[in-house]
Amino acid sequence: MIELQNVSKVYAGQDGEVRALDHVNLSIQRGEFVVIRGPSGSGKSTLLLTAGGLVRPTEGKVVVDGKDIYTLSSRERASFRGGNIGFVFQMFHLLPYLNVLENVLVPTISGARKSDRTEAAELLQRLKMSDRLHHRPSQLSTGQRQRVAIARALLNRPRVILADEPTGNLDPDNAAEVLDYLTEFHKAGGTVLLVTHEQYADEYAQRIVLLQNGKISFLREESLKPS
Amino acid sequence: MIELQNVSKVYAGQDGEVRALDHVNLSIQRGEFVVIRGPSGSGKSTLLLTAGGLVRPTEGKVVVDGKDIYTLSSRERASFRGGNIGFVFQMFHLLPYLNVLENVLVPTISGARKSDRTEAAELLQRLKMSDRLHHRPSQLSTGQRQRVAIARALLNRPRVILADEPTGNLDPDNAAEVLDYLTEFHKAGGTVLLVTHEQYADEYAQRIVLLQNGKISFLREESLKPS
Numbered sequence: 001m002i003e004l005q006n007v008s009k010v011y012a013g014q015d016g017e018v019r020a021l022d023h024v025n026l027s028i029q030r031g032e033f034v035v036i037r038g039p040s041g042s043g044k045s046t047l048l049l050t051a052g053g054l055v056r057p058t059e060g061k062v063v064v065d066g067k068d069i070y071t072l073s074s075r076e077r078a079s080f081r082g083g084n085i086g087f088v089f090q091m092f093h094l095l096p097y098l099n100v101l102e103n104v105l106v107p108t109i110s111g112a113r114k115s116d117r118t119e120a121a122e123l124l125q126r127l128k129m130s131d132r133l134h135h136r137p138s139q140l141s142t143g144q145r146q147r148v149a150i151a152r153a154l155l156n157r158p159r160v161i162l163a164d165e166p167t168g169n170l171d172p173d174n175a176a177e178v179l180d181y182l183t184e185f186h187k188a189g190g191t192v193l194l195v196t197h198e199q200y201a202d203e204y205a206q207r208i209v210l211l212q213n214g215k216i217s218f219l220r221e222e223s224l225k226p227s
Numbered sequence: 228m229i230e231l232q233n234v235s236k237v238y239a240g241q242d243g244e245v246r247a248l249d250h251v252n253l254s255i256q257r258g259e260f261v262v263i264r265g266p267s268g269s270g271k272s273t274l275l276l277t278a279g280g281l282v283r284p285t286e287g288k289v290v291v292d293g294k295d296i297y298t299l300s301s302r303e304r305a306s307f308r309g310g311n312i313g314f315v316f317q318m319f320h321l322l323p324y325l326n327v328l329e330n331v332l333v334p335t336i337s338g339a340r341k342s343d344r345t346e347a348a349e350l351l352q353r354l355k356m357s358d359r360l361h362h363r364p365s366q367l368s369t370g371q372r373q374r375v376a377i378a379r380a381l382l383n384r385p386r387v388i389l390a391d392e393p394t395g396n397l398d399p400d401n402a403a404e405v406l407d408y409l410t411e412f413h414k415a416g417g418t419v420l421l422v423t424h425e426q427y428a429d430e431y432a433q434r435i436v437l438l439q440n441g442k443i444s445f446l447r448e449e450s451l452k453p454s
């Protein structure tokens with residue numbers, strides 16, 4: 001489904017180049033649940049952003065369903081992302097001028113269905129955000145912003161969820177609720193790439209990828225379990 | 228040292244008022260290590276911001292060393308904070324136009340000592356940031372930004388550290404390093420108020436405060452252990 005072929009990403013740093021990804025080869029199958037772990041600064045966010053069509057690799061290809069996504073125009077890539085990928089960003093990236101409900105409905109802007117508003121309200125209810133629907137992001141706690149970012153990624157029933165540390169600011173109960181969501185999404189056939197420092201997803205994941213200084217290795221590699 | 232007397236904080240929400248703190252009475256002794264826990268949205272950040280002189284309570288007083296800090300002018304309060312409190316914000320709040328080293332040195336702007344730069348470099352080395360000293364925050368990973376925010380709070384040897392979820396974006400090794408820091412600071416006589424969802428500080432803390440819907444209770448309350 002998503003294949004990183006010999007992907008490297010080099011940033012221009014102030015003290016010389018930073019090689020955030022170093023010749024990464026990783027093939028995520030459709031319907032797989034993969035956990036990505038590694039020390040702070042090891043390249044996890046860069047891996048997710050590259051795999052999701054948001055950050056162009058310096059070298060190598062990202063091929064999704066046979067399509068080399070960085071040969072697309074940025075408009076084509078945006079519509080490809082909108083139709084396929086739900087992204088939970090590590091720093092949320094909510095739109096400050098929209099309220100909670102509007103932020104969750106952003107992915108539907110290009111084609112809203114009648115049922116979207118009710119679905120958004122249901123997602124937010126499950127994430128215990130029903131009494132904050134009209135708040136702006138600045139009127140929310142950090143963990144509440146994180147939950148809005150998660151609801152936004154899930155709304156459009158994407159085929160793939162790329163989640164970057166989605167529970168870093170959540171207490172154990174809220175974190176468990178988020179993981180339940182991701183496992184349900186996966187059981188319904190979705191593909192999940194989850195970056196997390198927590199151990200809670202390990203027993204469920206089919207593969208655990210370790211990133212260290214931009215290089216990957218496999219902490220666990222199993223053929224796809226029938227889920 | 229820091230005493231919250233009948234403190235309430237009410238925000239104007241979109242769907243009515245939000246009582247983030249509800250008649251909180253909490254007295255933190257000098258040299259104490261207190262952990263604050265509670266569900267997302269329960270009022271932890273508001274408690275820290277109120278105790279630290281940054282958010283004025285709607286009702287009640289915050290008395291530090293006998294001084295009612297919200298009767299001070301905002302300039303007096305700022306210099307009081309600068310001389311006494313090291314703040315680790317949940318969203319870091321680094322200055323985007325300064326590099327890592329400059330951000331850590333911000334607390335010393337009002338009176339830099341010769342030794343500050345070397346101390347800043349030592350703190351950053353211990354937090355494994357030596358090879359990013361000249362990067363801007365936008366050129367860092369999220370956990371790296373968090374570590375810069377921690378170094379900045381520690382630099383001026385404040386008397387009190389107020390840390391809001393300082394390890395949410397860190398892997399276990401980096402998180403352990405931060406906790407080591409806080410315990411060393413405490414052993415040297417510092418006062419620590421640590422908001423965290425993690426359990427790692429529990430055995431060390433002298434008191435564990437639980438916040439639920441703005442109300443506090445004590446999960447553990449001990450007289451000050453000789454540390």
Ligand SMILES: Nc1ncnc2c1ncn2[C@@H]1O[C@H](COP(=O)(O)OP(=O)(O)OP(=O)(O)O)[C@@H](O)[C@H]1O
Binds near residue numbers: 140170239317
């Ligand atoms: N500016 C604001 N306007 C309205 N409501 C607010 C504002 N800031 C915070 N709140 C509300 O006050 C409550 C407490 O917020 P606070 O940030 O203190 O929670 P928290 O315990 O730190 O949460 P988290 O663990 O998610 O960081 C939340 O329910 C939040 O929605």
Ligand SMILES: Nc1ncnc2c1ncn2[C@@H]1O[C@H](COP(=O)(O)OP(=O)(O)OP(=O)(O)O)[C@@H](O)[C@H]1O
Binds near residue numbers: 013019038359371398
């Ligand atoms: N714009 C940039 N310019 C220069 N270096 C960068 C830039 N963005 C990231 N980096 C560097 O690339 C490396 C990988 O960053 P990345 O954000 O992918 O790490 P991460 O594994 O997600 O870390 P964390 O767990 O702290 O979120 C880091 O060392 C960081 O300093």
Ligand SMILES: [Mg+2]
Binds near residue numbers: 164
């Ligand atoms: Mg990251």
Ligand SMILES: [Mg+2]
Binds near residue numbers: 142271272391
């Ligand atoms: Mg908070």
